[in-house]
Structure formats: structure tokens, C-alpha cells
Amino acid sequence: MRLLSTAASEAAEGPVTEASCKYNPFSPSYVLDPYPTLAELRTKEPVFFSPEINSWVVTRFDTIKKVLRDADRFSARIASDPLTPLCPAARSVIQESDFDVPPMLVNNDPPSHARYRSFFSEPLQRARFDSLEPFIRQTVDGFLDRLATADRPADLVAALTWDVPALVLFKLLGIPQEDVGKVKEWASSRVVLTWGRPSEAEQFELSKGALEYFHYAVELVQRKAAAPGDDYLSDLVRQRDGDDGKMTLHEIAGIAFNLLFAGHETTSSGAINTFAALLRDRPLWERVRLGEQPMGPVVEEGLRFDPPVQGWRRQAKVDVELDGITLPAGSRLLLMFAAANRDPAQFDRPDDFIPGRRNVMQHTTFGTGSHFCLGAPLARLEIQVMLEQVAKRFPTLAIVPDQTLEYVPNTSFRALKKLLVQW
Numbered sequence: 001m002r003l004l005s006t007a008a009s010e011a012a013e014g015p016v017t018e019a020s021c022k023y024n025p026f027s028p029s030y031v032l033d034p035y036p037t038l039a040e041l042r043t044k045e046p047v048f049f050s051p052e053i054n055s056w057v058v059t060r061f062d063t064i065k066k067v068l069r070d071a072d073r074f075s076a077r078i079a080s081d082p083l084t085p086l087c088p089a090a091r092s093v094i095q096e097s098d099f100d101v102p103p104m105l106v107n108n109d110p111p112s113h114a115r116y117r118s119f120f121s122e123p124l125q126r127a128r129f130d131s132l133e134p135f136i137r138q139t140v141d142g143f144l145d146r147l148a149t150a151d152r153p154a155d156l157v158a159a160l161t162w163d164v165p166a167l168v169l170f171k172l173l174g175i176p177q178e179d180v181g182k183v184k185e186w187a188s189s190r191v192v193l194t195w196g197r198p199s200e201a202e203q204f205e206l207s208k209g210a211l212e213y214f215h216y217a218v219e220l221v222q223r224k225a226a227a228p229g230d231d232y233l234s235d236l237v238r239q240r241d242g243d244d245g246k247m248t249l250h251e252i253a254g255i256a257f258n259l260l261f262a263g264h265e266t267t268s269s270g271a272i273n274t275f276a277a278l279l280r281d282r283p284l285w286e287r288v289r290l291g292e293q294p295m296g297p298v299v300e301e302g303l304r305f306d307p308p309v310q311g312w313r314r315q316a317k318v319d320v321e322l323d324g325i326t327l328p329a330g331s332r333l334l335l336m337f338a339a340a341n342r343d344p345a346q347f348d349r350p351d352d353f354i355p356g357r358r359n360v361m362q363h364t365t366f367g368t369g370s371h372f373c374l375g376a377p378l379a380r381l382e383i384q385v386m387l388e389q390v391a392k393r394f395p396t397l398a399i400v401p402d403q404t405l406e407y408v409p410n411t412s413f414r415a416l417k418k419l420l421v422q423w
């Protein structure tokens, strides 16, 4: 993450149109249900400028895929920059530190992206993920044992989906379980700092948190270098074989810092969004719990239907034309995966939850092309195990009716804060 970037404030202005006024990603009604607004915008002005976030918003499936596949004309550099450039006080917190992680994966471009991707994906293969399955099942069962004796109604986020992905990631990275609380807190702060709209006082506090979080990652990698174990970070340390030319420990710490965030907040939200969609459809839930509906397609449809990553950023390297609109070089783009995944030109009856739909795998939730999410198999596995175990052990589970749902307001992540359930 390039915390010190001021690019947002330097970006060229765009025209203010009807869509610009209609789109407010922080308004309570949009945060609660962005899909009707996105559908209208996709039809009327599929590409428009939003002064609210100083970015061009792109909503059509085909256009988004085209941008993601075109690394020559669209850079990923801004992918994890703060949406609002940091205030001077917050900037000085970062400037006076040793926080200088180079762009490596998600916010990097060719040619150096390929070198990092090849090194960091090498030990992150299917076998490593599959080896985590018994741990995932055991962890989920532990949470469900506690849920079984909890007061009813219970919050399914707090009871299950919030912690499981973090614990799995901790297992993958080889982090002590007692650290889960503080790392989860740092990760959530980072979502607000990067994709939200914190006040200056909040930016100051959140920047201190980001720094603490980075130092934690540095220390962790040093510990792995001193005593490697059976985990992903130790694999990376072994793979570099003491050779800074292959990868420095500082760069590995940068990846640990990014993975601690990338790999669980997203999966937590993917799981709870899918539970919410599935539990609302009682006949489908019935088929699922009777084993008549396989779970894999439910997971995939959940990822399409209500994606935890709603929008992702790119920057035009040259003047480009998208859906008839010319965007000058330097334009910042917010690619709305949430709109692409519900584009009727791509998906039939896009607003219906239909496990097993023909082309579900084409959804954009994990990105596309050279940056395609490296953790997708793990995220899918975790969500599947959570759904399977809950369906098996809580067959009468239902959403408490008439509760007020609350999502974290930001442009890119859709995270349900709480989901009350009874059984």
C-alpha cells in the first residue's frame, strides 16, 4: 500500500453528470443496498465521473473484464492507495517511520509484478490449501459447539464468520492464535483508512495502527527466518535461501502485511453475505440441508450475487475510450464488480440467487487476468466448510426477521456487521 500517495487529489477532474449526482457510495441507502442504483447507472451511464471519490466509475461486465485484462493501458498501482489522501498529521506518522514497502502484487505492474507473483505463488498451491481443510473443519466445529449453547438469537458474524478466516490465515502464515484479536482490529482499521472516509483525527490514529501492524509483520518474518516451521512464510524464507537477489526479508514482511489483510476480511464478508442470501431462500435452504443441492455452486453464486469486494481500482496509463467516453491518461477508475456481476447482458436473471447457473465462474469477484486472486481456492473452501457444517448442525437456522442490517460504509468492501439468527 502506498500510504503517502496524493494521487487522488492530483487526478484530473471529470464532467459532472446525472450519474455523478446519483452515485454516493457513502449514503446510508446505497450502503444498505447498492444494487438498484448500480443497475440504473449501468443502463443510463455505464461510465461516469464521480467527484465524490475523484474517480471514473465503470459498471458493465464486458468493459470491466476488458480493463482488467489490459495491463498495457491500465495500471494496478493505485489498487490499495487511500481513497482520500492522508492529512499532514497522518502523513508524518508514516514519513517518520521505516514503512517503505515496494509495490509487489496487488498494486504492481509488469514487468516486476511477474517476478513477485512467481516467487510468492510458488508455495501457495492447491496442496497447501487442501492441507488446511482438517484445521478449517475443526475450527468451524469449535465455534459451532459454542453457538449450540449460546443465547438465542445469536449474531452469526461474531459467532462464526468473523474469526474463522483469520484463524485459517494465521495457520497458513504460522501466527500464534492469541494474536488474532489485534491483527483483526488492525486489518479493519486498514479498510477504513484505505477505502473509507476517516476524519483527520481518525486518520492519525489509523496510521499509527497501520504502522504497528507493519512492525508486527516485520518481526514475524524475522522469527520465521530464525526458526522456520511448516507454514507459508517459512516456505518463503526457505525459498529465498538467504539470497536478497531472490527476495529480501523486508519484501516478505510486506507480503505478510498484505496477506494478513487480503486473506480474511474478504473471506469473512464473502461467508456472511452468502449465508444472508441462502437463509432468505427457505426452499433452497431446505434442499441444501437435505443434501439435494451441492454446496460448491451455492458458494460460487454467493460470491457473484453479493461480492465482498464490490469495486477495485485501476488507473489509465494513456488516453482511453470506454463505452464511448474518453478518459484522459491518469484517470482513476473504480471497476464496480458488484455491477458487473449483476449485468443482465452477462447473467440471466442477475438479481436472483440461482446456484448452478451456467456461467457463474465468469463473475469478477476475484478479479481477472494477471492479478487474479491467489487465495481464491482457500476462500472458496472456507466458505463451503462454514456453510456445510452450519447446514448439518443447525437445520432450522433462520434470520431473525425485521432486524436492521448494517454494512461498513466504503467504496470497495461489503461487510455485514451483524446477522442475528435463531434456530
Ligand code: HEM
Pocket: 068, 076, 105, 106, 107, 117, 259, 262, 263, 264, 266, 267, 270, 308, 309, 312, 365, 366, 367, 368, 369, 370, 371, 372, 373, 374, 375, 376, 378, 379
Ligand atoms: C472471498 C475472498 C476473497 C476475495 C473476494 C478476494 C478478492 C481479490 C481481488 C479482487 C484481488 C485483485 C484482483 C485484480 O486486481 O484483478 C485479489 C488479489 C489477491 N488476493 Fe484475494 N480475495 C479473497 C481472498 C483471498 C485470500 C484468502 C488470500 C490469501 C490466502 C488472498 C490473496 C490475494 C493475493 C495475494 C492477491 C494479489 C494477486 C496479484 O496481484 O498478483 N485473497 N483478491
